[in-house]
Amino acid sequence: MAPKTPSPSKPVGFTTRELSVRTLADFERFFSQVHGCACVVYYFGRHLPPVANTAGERAEILGAPDRARRHFPHRELMRTREQSAVSDLVRRGRADGILVYAAGDPVGWCQFARVEGPPTNTGDLAPLWRINCFTTRMDYRRQGVATTALKSAVAAIRKRGGGWVEARPMAFPHYDPTLPKLRRTYGWRSPEAADYIRDNWPSKEIPGIGRVNACQVTNKTMGHMGTMSMFEKLGFAVVGLDEERSSNDPRYPWHFVLMRLKV
Ligand SMILES: CC(C)(COP(=O)(O)OP(=O)(O)OC[C@H]1O[C@@H](n2cnc3c(N)ncnc32)[C@H](O)[C@@H]1OP(=O)(O)O)[C@@H](O)C(=O)NCCC(=O)NCCS
Known part of the structure; x- marks a missing residue:
């Protein structure tokens, strides 16, 4: 993972920016510092296929993991492939998301998407948008980053014409x-x-x-x-x-x- 900028000792105000070609480098930097699939599963509806199915096959193709040096070749390759798949969507103007910044550093993320396909049988209530995923850098958790990202995602949806927005969070x-x-x-x-x-x-x-x-x-x-x-x-x-x-x-x-x- 890329080195993190040290967290400030006192709380900072958060700012947000939408995912776009202008913030793509920040998106890539953020997802090199956190676990997760860069929201491939929500952008494409499924995870990317693994390079091989068993640990043995992966080691044969890419080299064995070295836990002591935190070197996991298959995970690193998947991360690069996931980032590159989403980056390609961004360049084509087909991926929405919000980045949250603390002192200029990307520390949080929220993925949202227009729902593809015909309206469902919920008639008028058919959602047009879904807010699917949040990720906050570990050292910024429980400080309101995801809450900030959500507010900004709703504003971005409004800017795009609005409509019904759906989410499926945990009850508590x-x-x-x-x-x-x-x-x-x-x-x-x-x-x-x-x-x-x-x-x-x-x-x-x-x-x-x-x-x-x-x-x-x-x-x-x-x-x-x-x-x-x-x-x-x-x-x-x-x-x-x-x-x-x-x-x-x-x-x-x-x-x-x-x-x-x-x-
Ligand atoms: C889910 C997640 C994004 C929350 O981010 P966060 O910035 O810490 O959230 P916030 O500080 O905005 O808190 C939001 C709410 O959740 C609560 N909360 C956050 N973390 C909590 C925890 N560990 N336990 C209990 N409540 C928690 C907060 O108290 C707040 O509640 P409120 O709305 O009632 O005030 C963060 O825990 C995370 O990144 N988890 C990993 C997600 C992941 O795996 N992403 C990759 C997917 S591929």
Whole structure:
């Protein structure tokens, strides 16, 4: 990964810029400093195919990983391919996104996209836009970067003519250090972990939707889809459970919601 500029000791104001040929170098710099697929999965609807299917085959083609030197040839190659695939879309004016800057350095990202294809059977409510993914550089997490990116994404959608905007964030985040300990001790699929979740996991009632469970996060990071509270602040309303992402498996009964806003 590229070296990071040291984080300032006191908080700085964040600024935002849209993804374009003018900010492409910042996009590439940002995605050389964080994990993730540079949103290939949202821009293209799927991940790029791996160079080979097994670790052995990859090592034969690209050389073996060297953990001590943090050298992972296949990961590095995938990163280059992903960046180059998205950069190509940007040059053709086919990729939207927001970069968040702290003192001129790109530290956050939000991907949004116009929904392709004919309107769905939701009729008038068919979303025209989707806000899909957030990523914040590790040393800037929990300081409002993703919230800033979201605000700017909504403004950018408005500038492009607006319409219905859809998102599928987690219902709410919950960090519980006991659960990973239980999973390490008894196993990920153990009844002990499932019983613990059944007896301790927080849930809350969303009017008109029903009871929803929290999603597991750590105290440092959480899933790329953001939280319901981030979207509520901008006026998004919950219109249902996100059936695709939500799970009722007792080992991970996390719930995600479908939210919409007309801008
Ligand atoms: C999801 C993510 C972008 C959040 O970014 P962030 O800049 O830290 O978010 P913010 O500081 O704007 O916080 C947004 C909200 O989430 C909450 N939050 C953020 N991280 C949290 C955590 N680890 N635990 C609990 N709540 C958390 C904040 O308290 C805030 O809540 P509020 O709206 O109720 O005030 C960040 O955790 C991240 O980058 N995760 C990895 C995502 C990833 O894998 N991306 C690559 C995808 S291929």
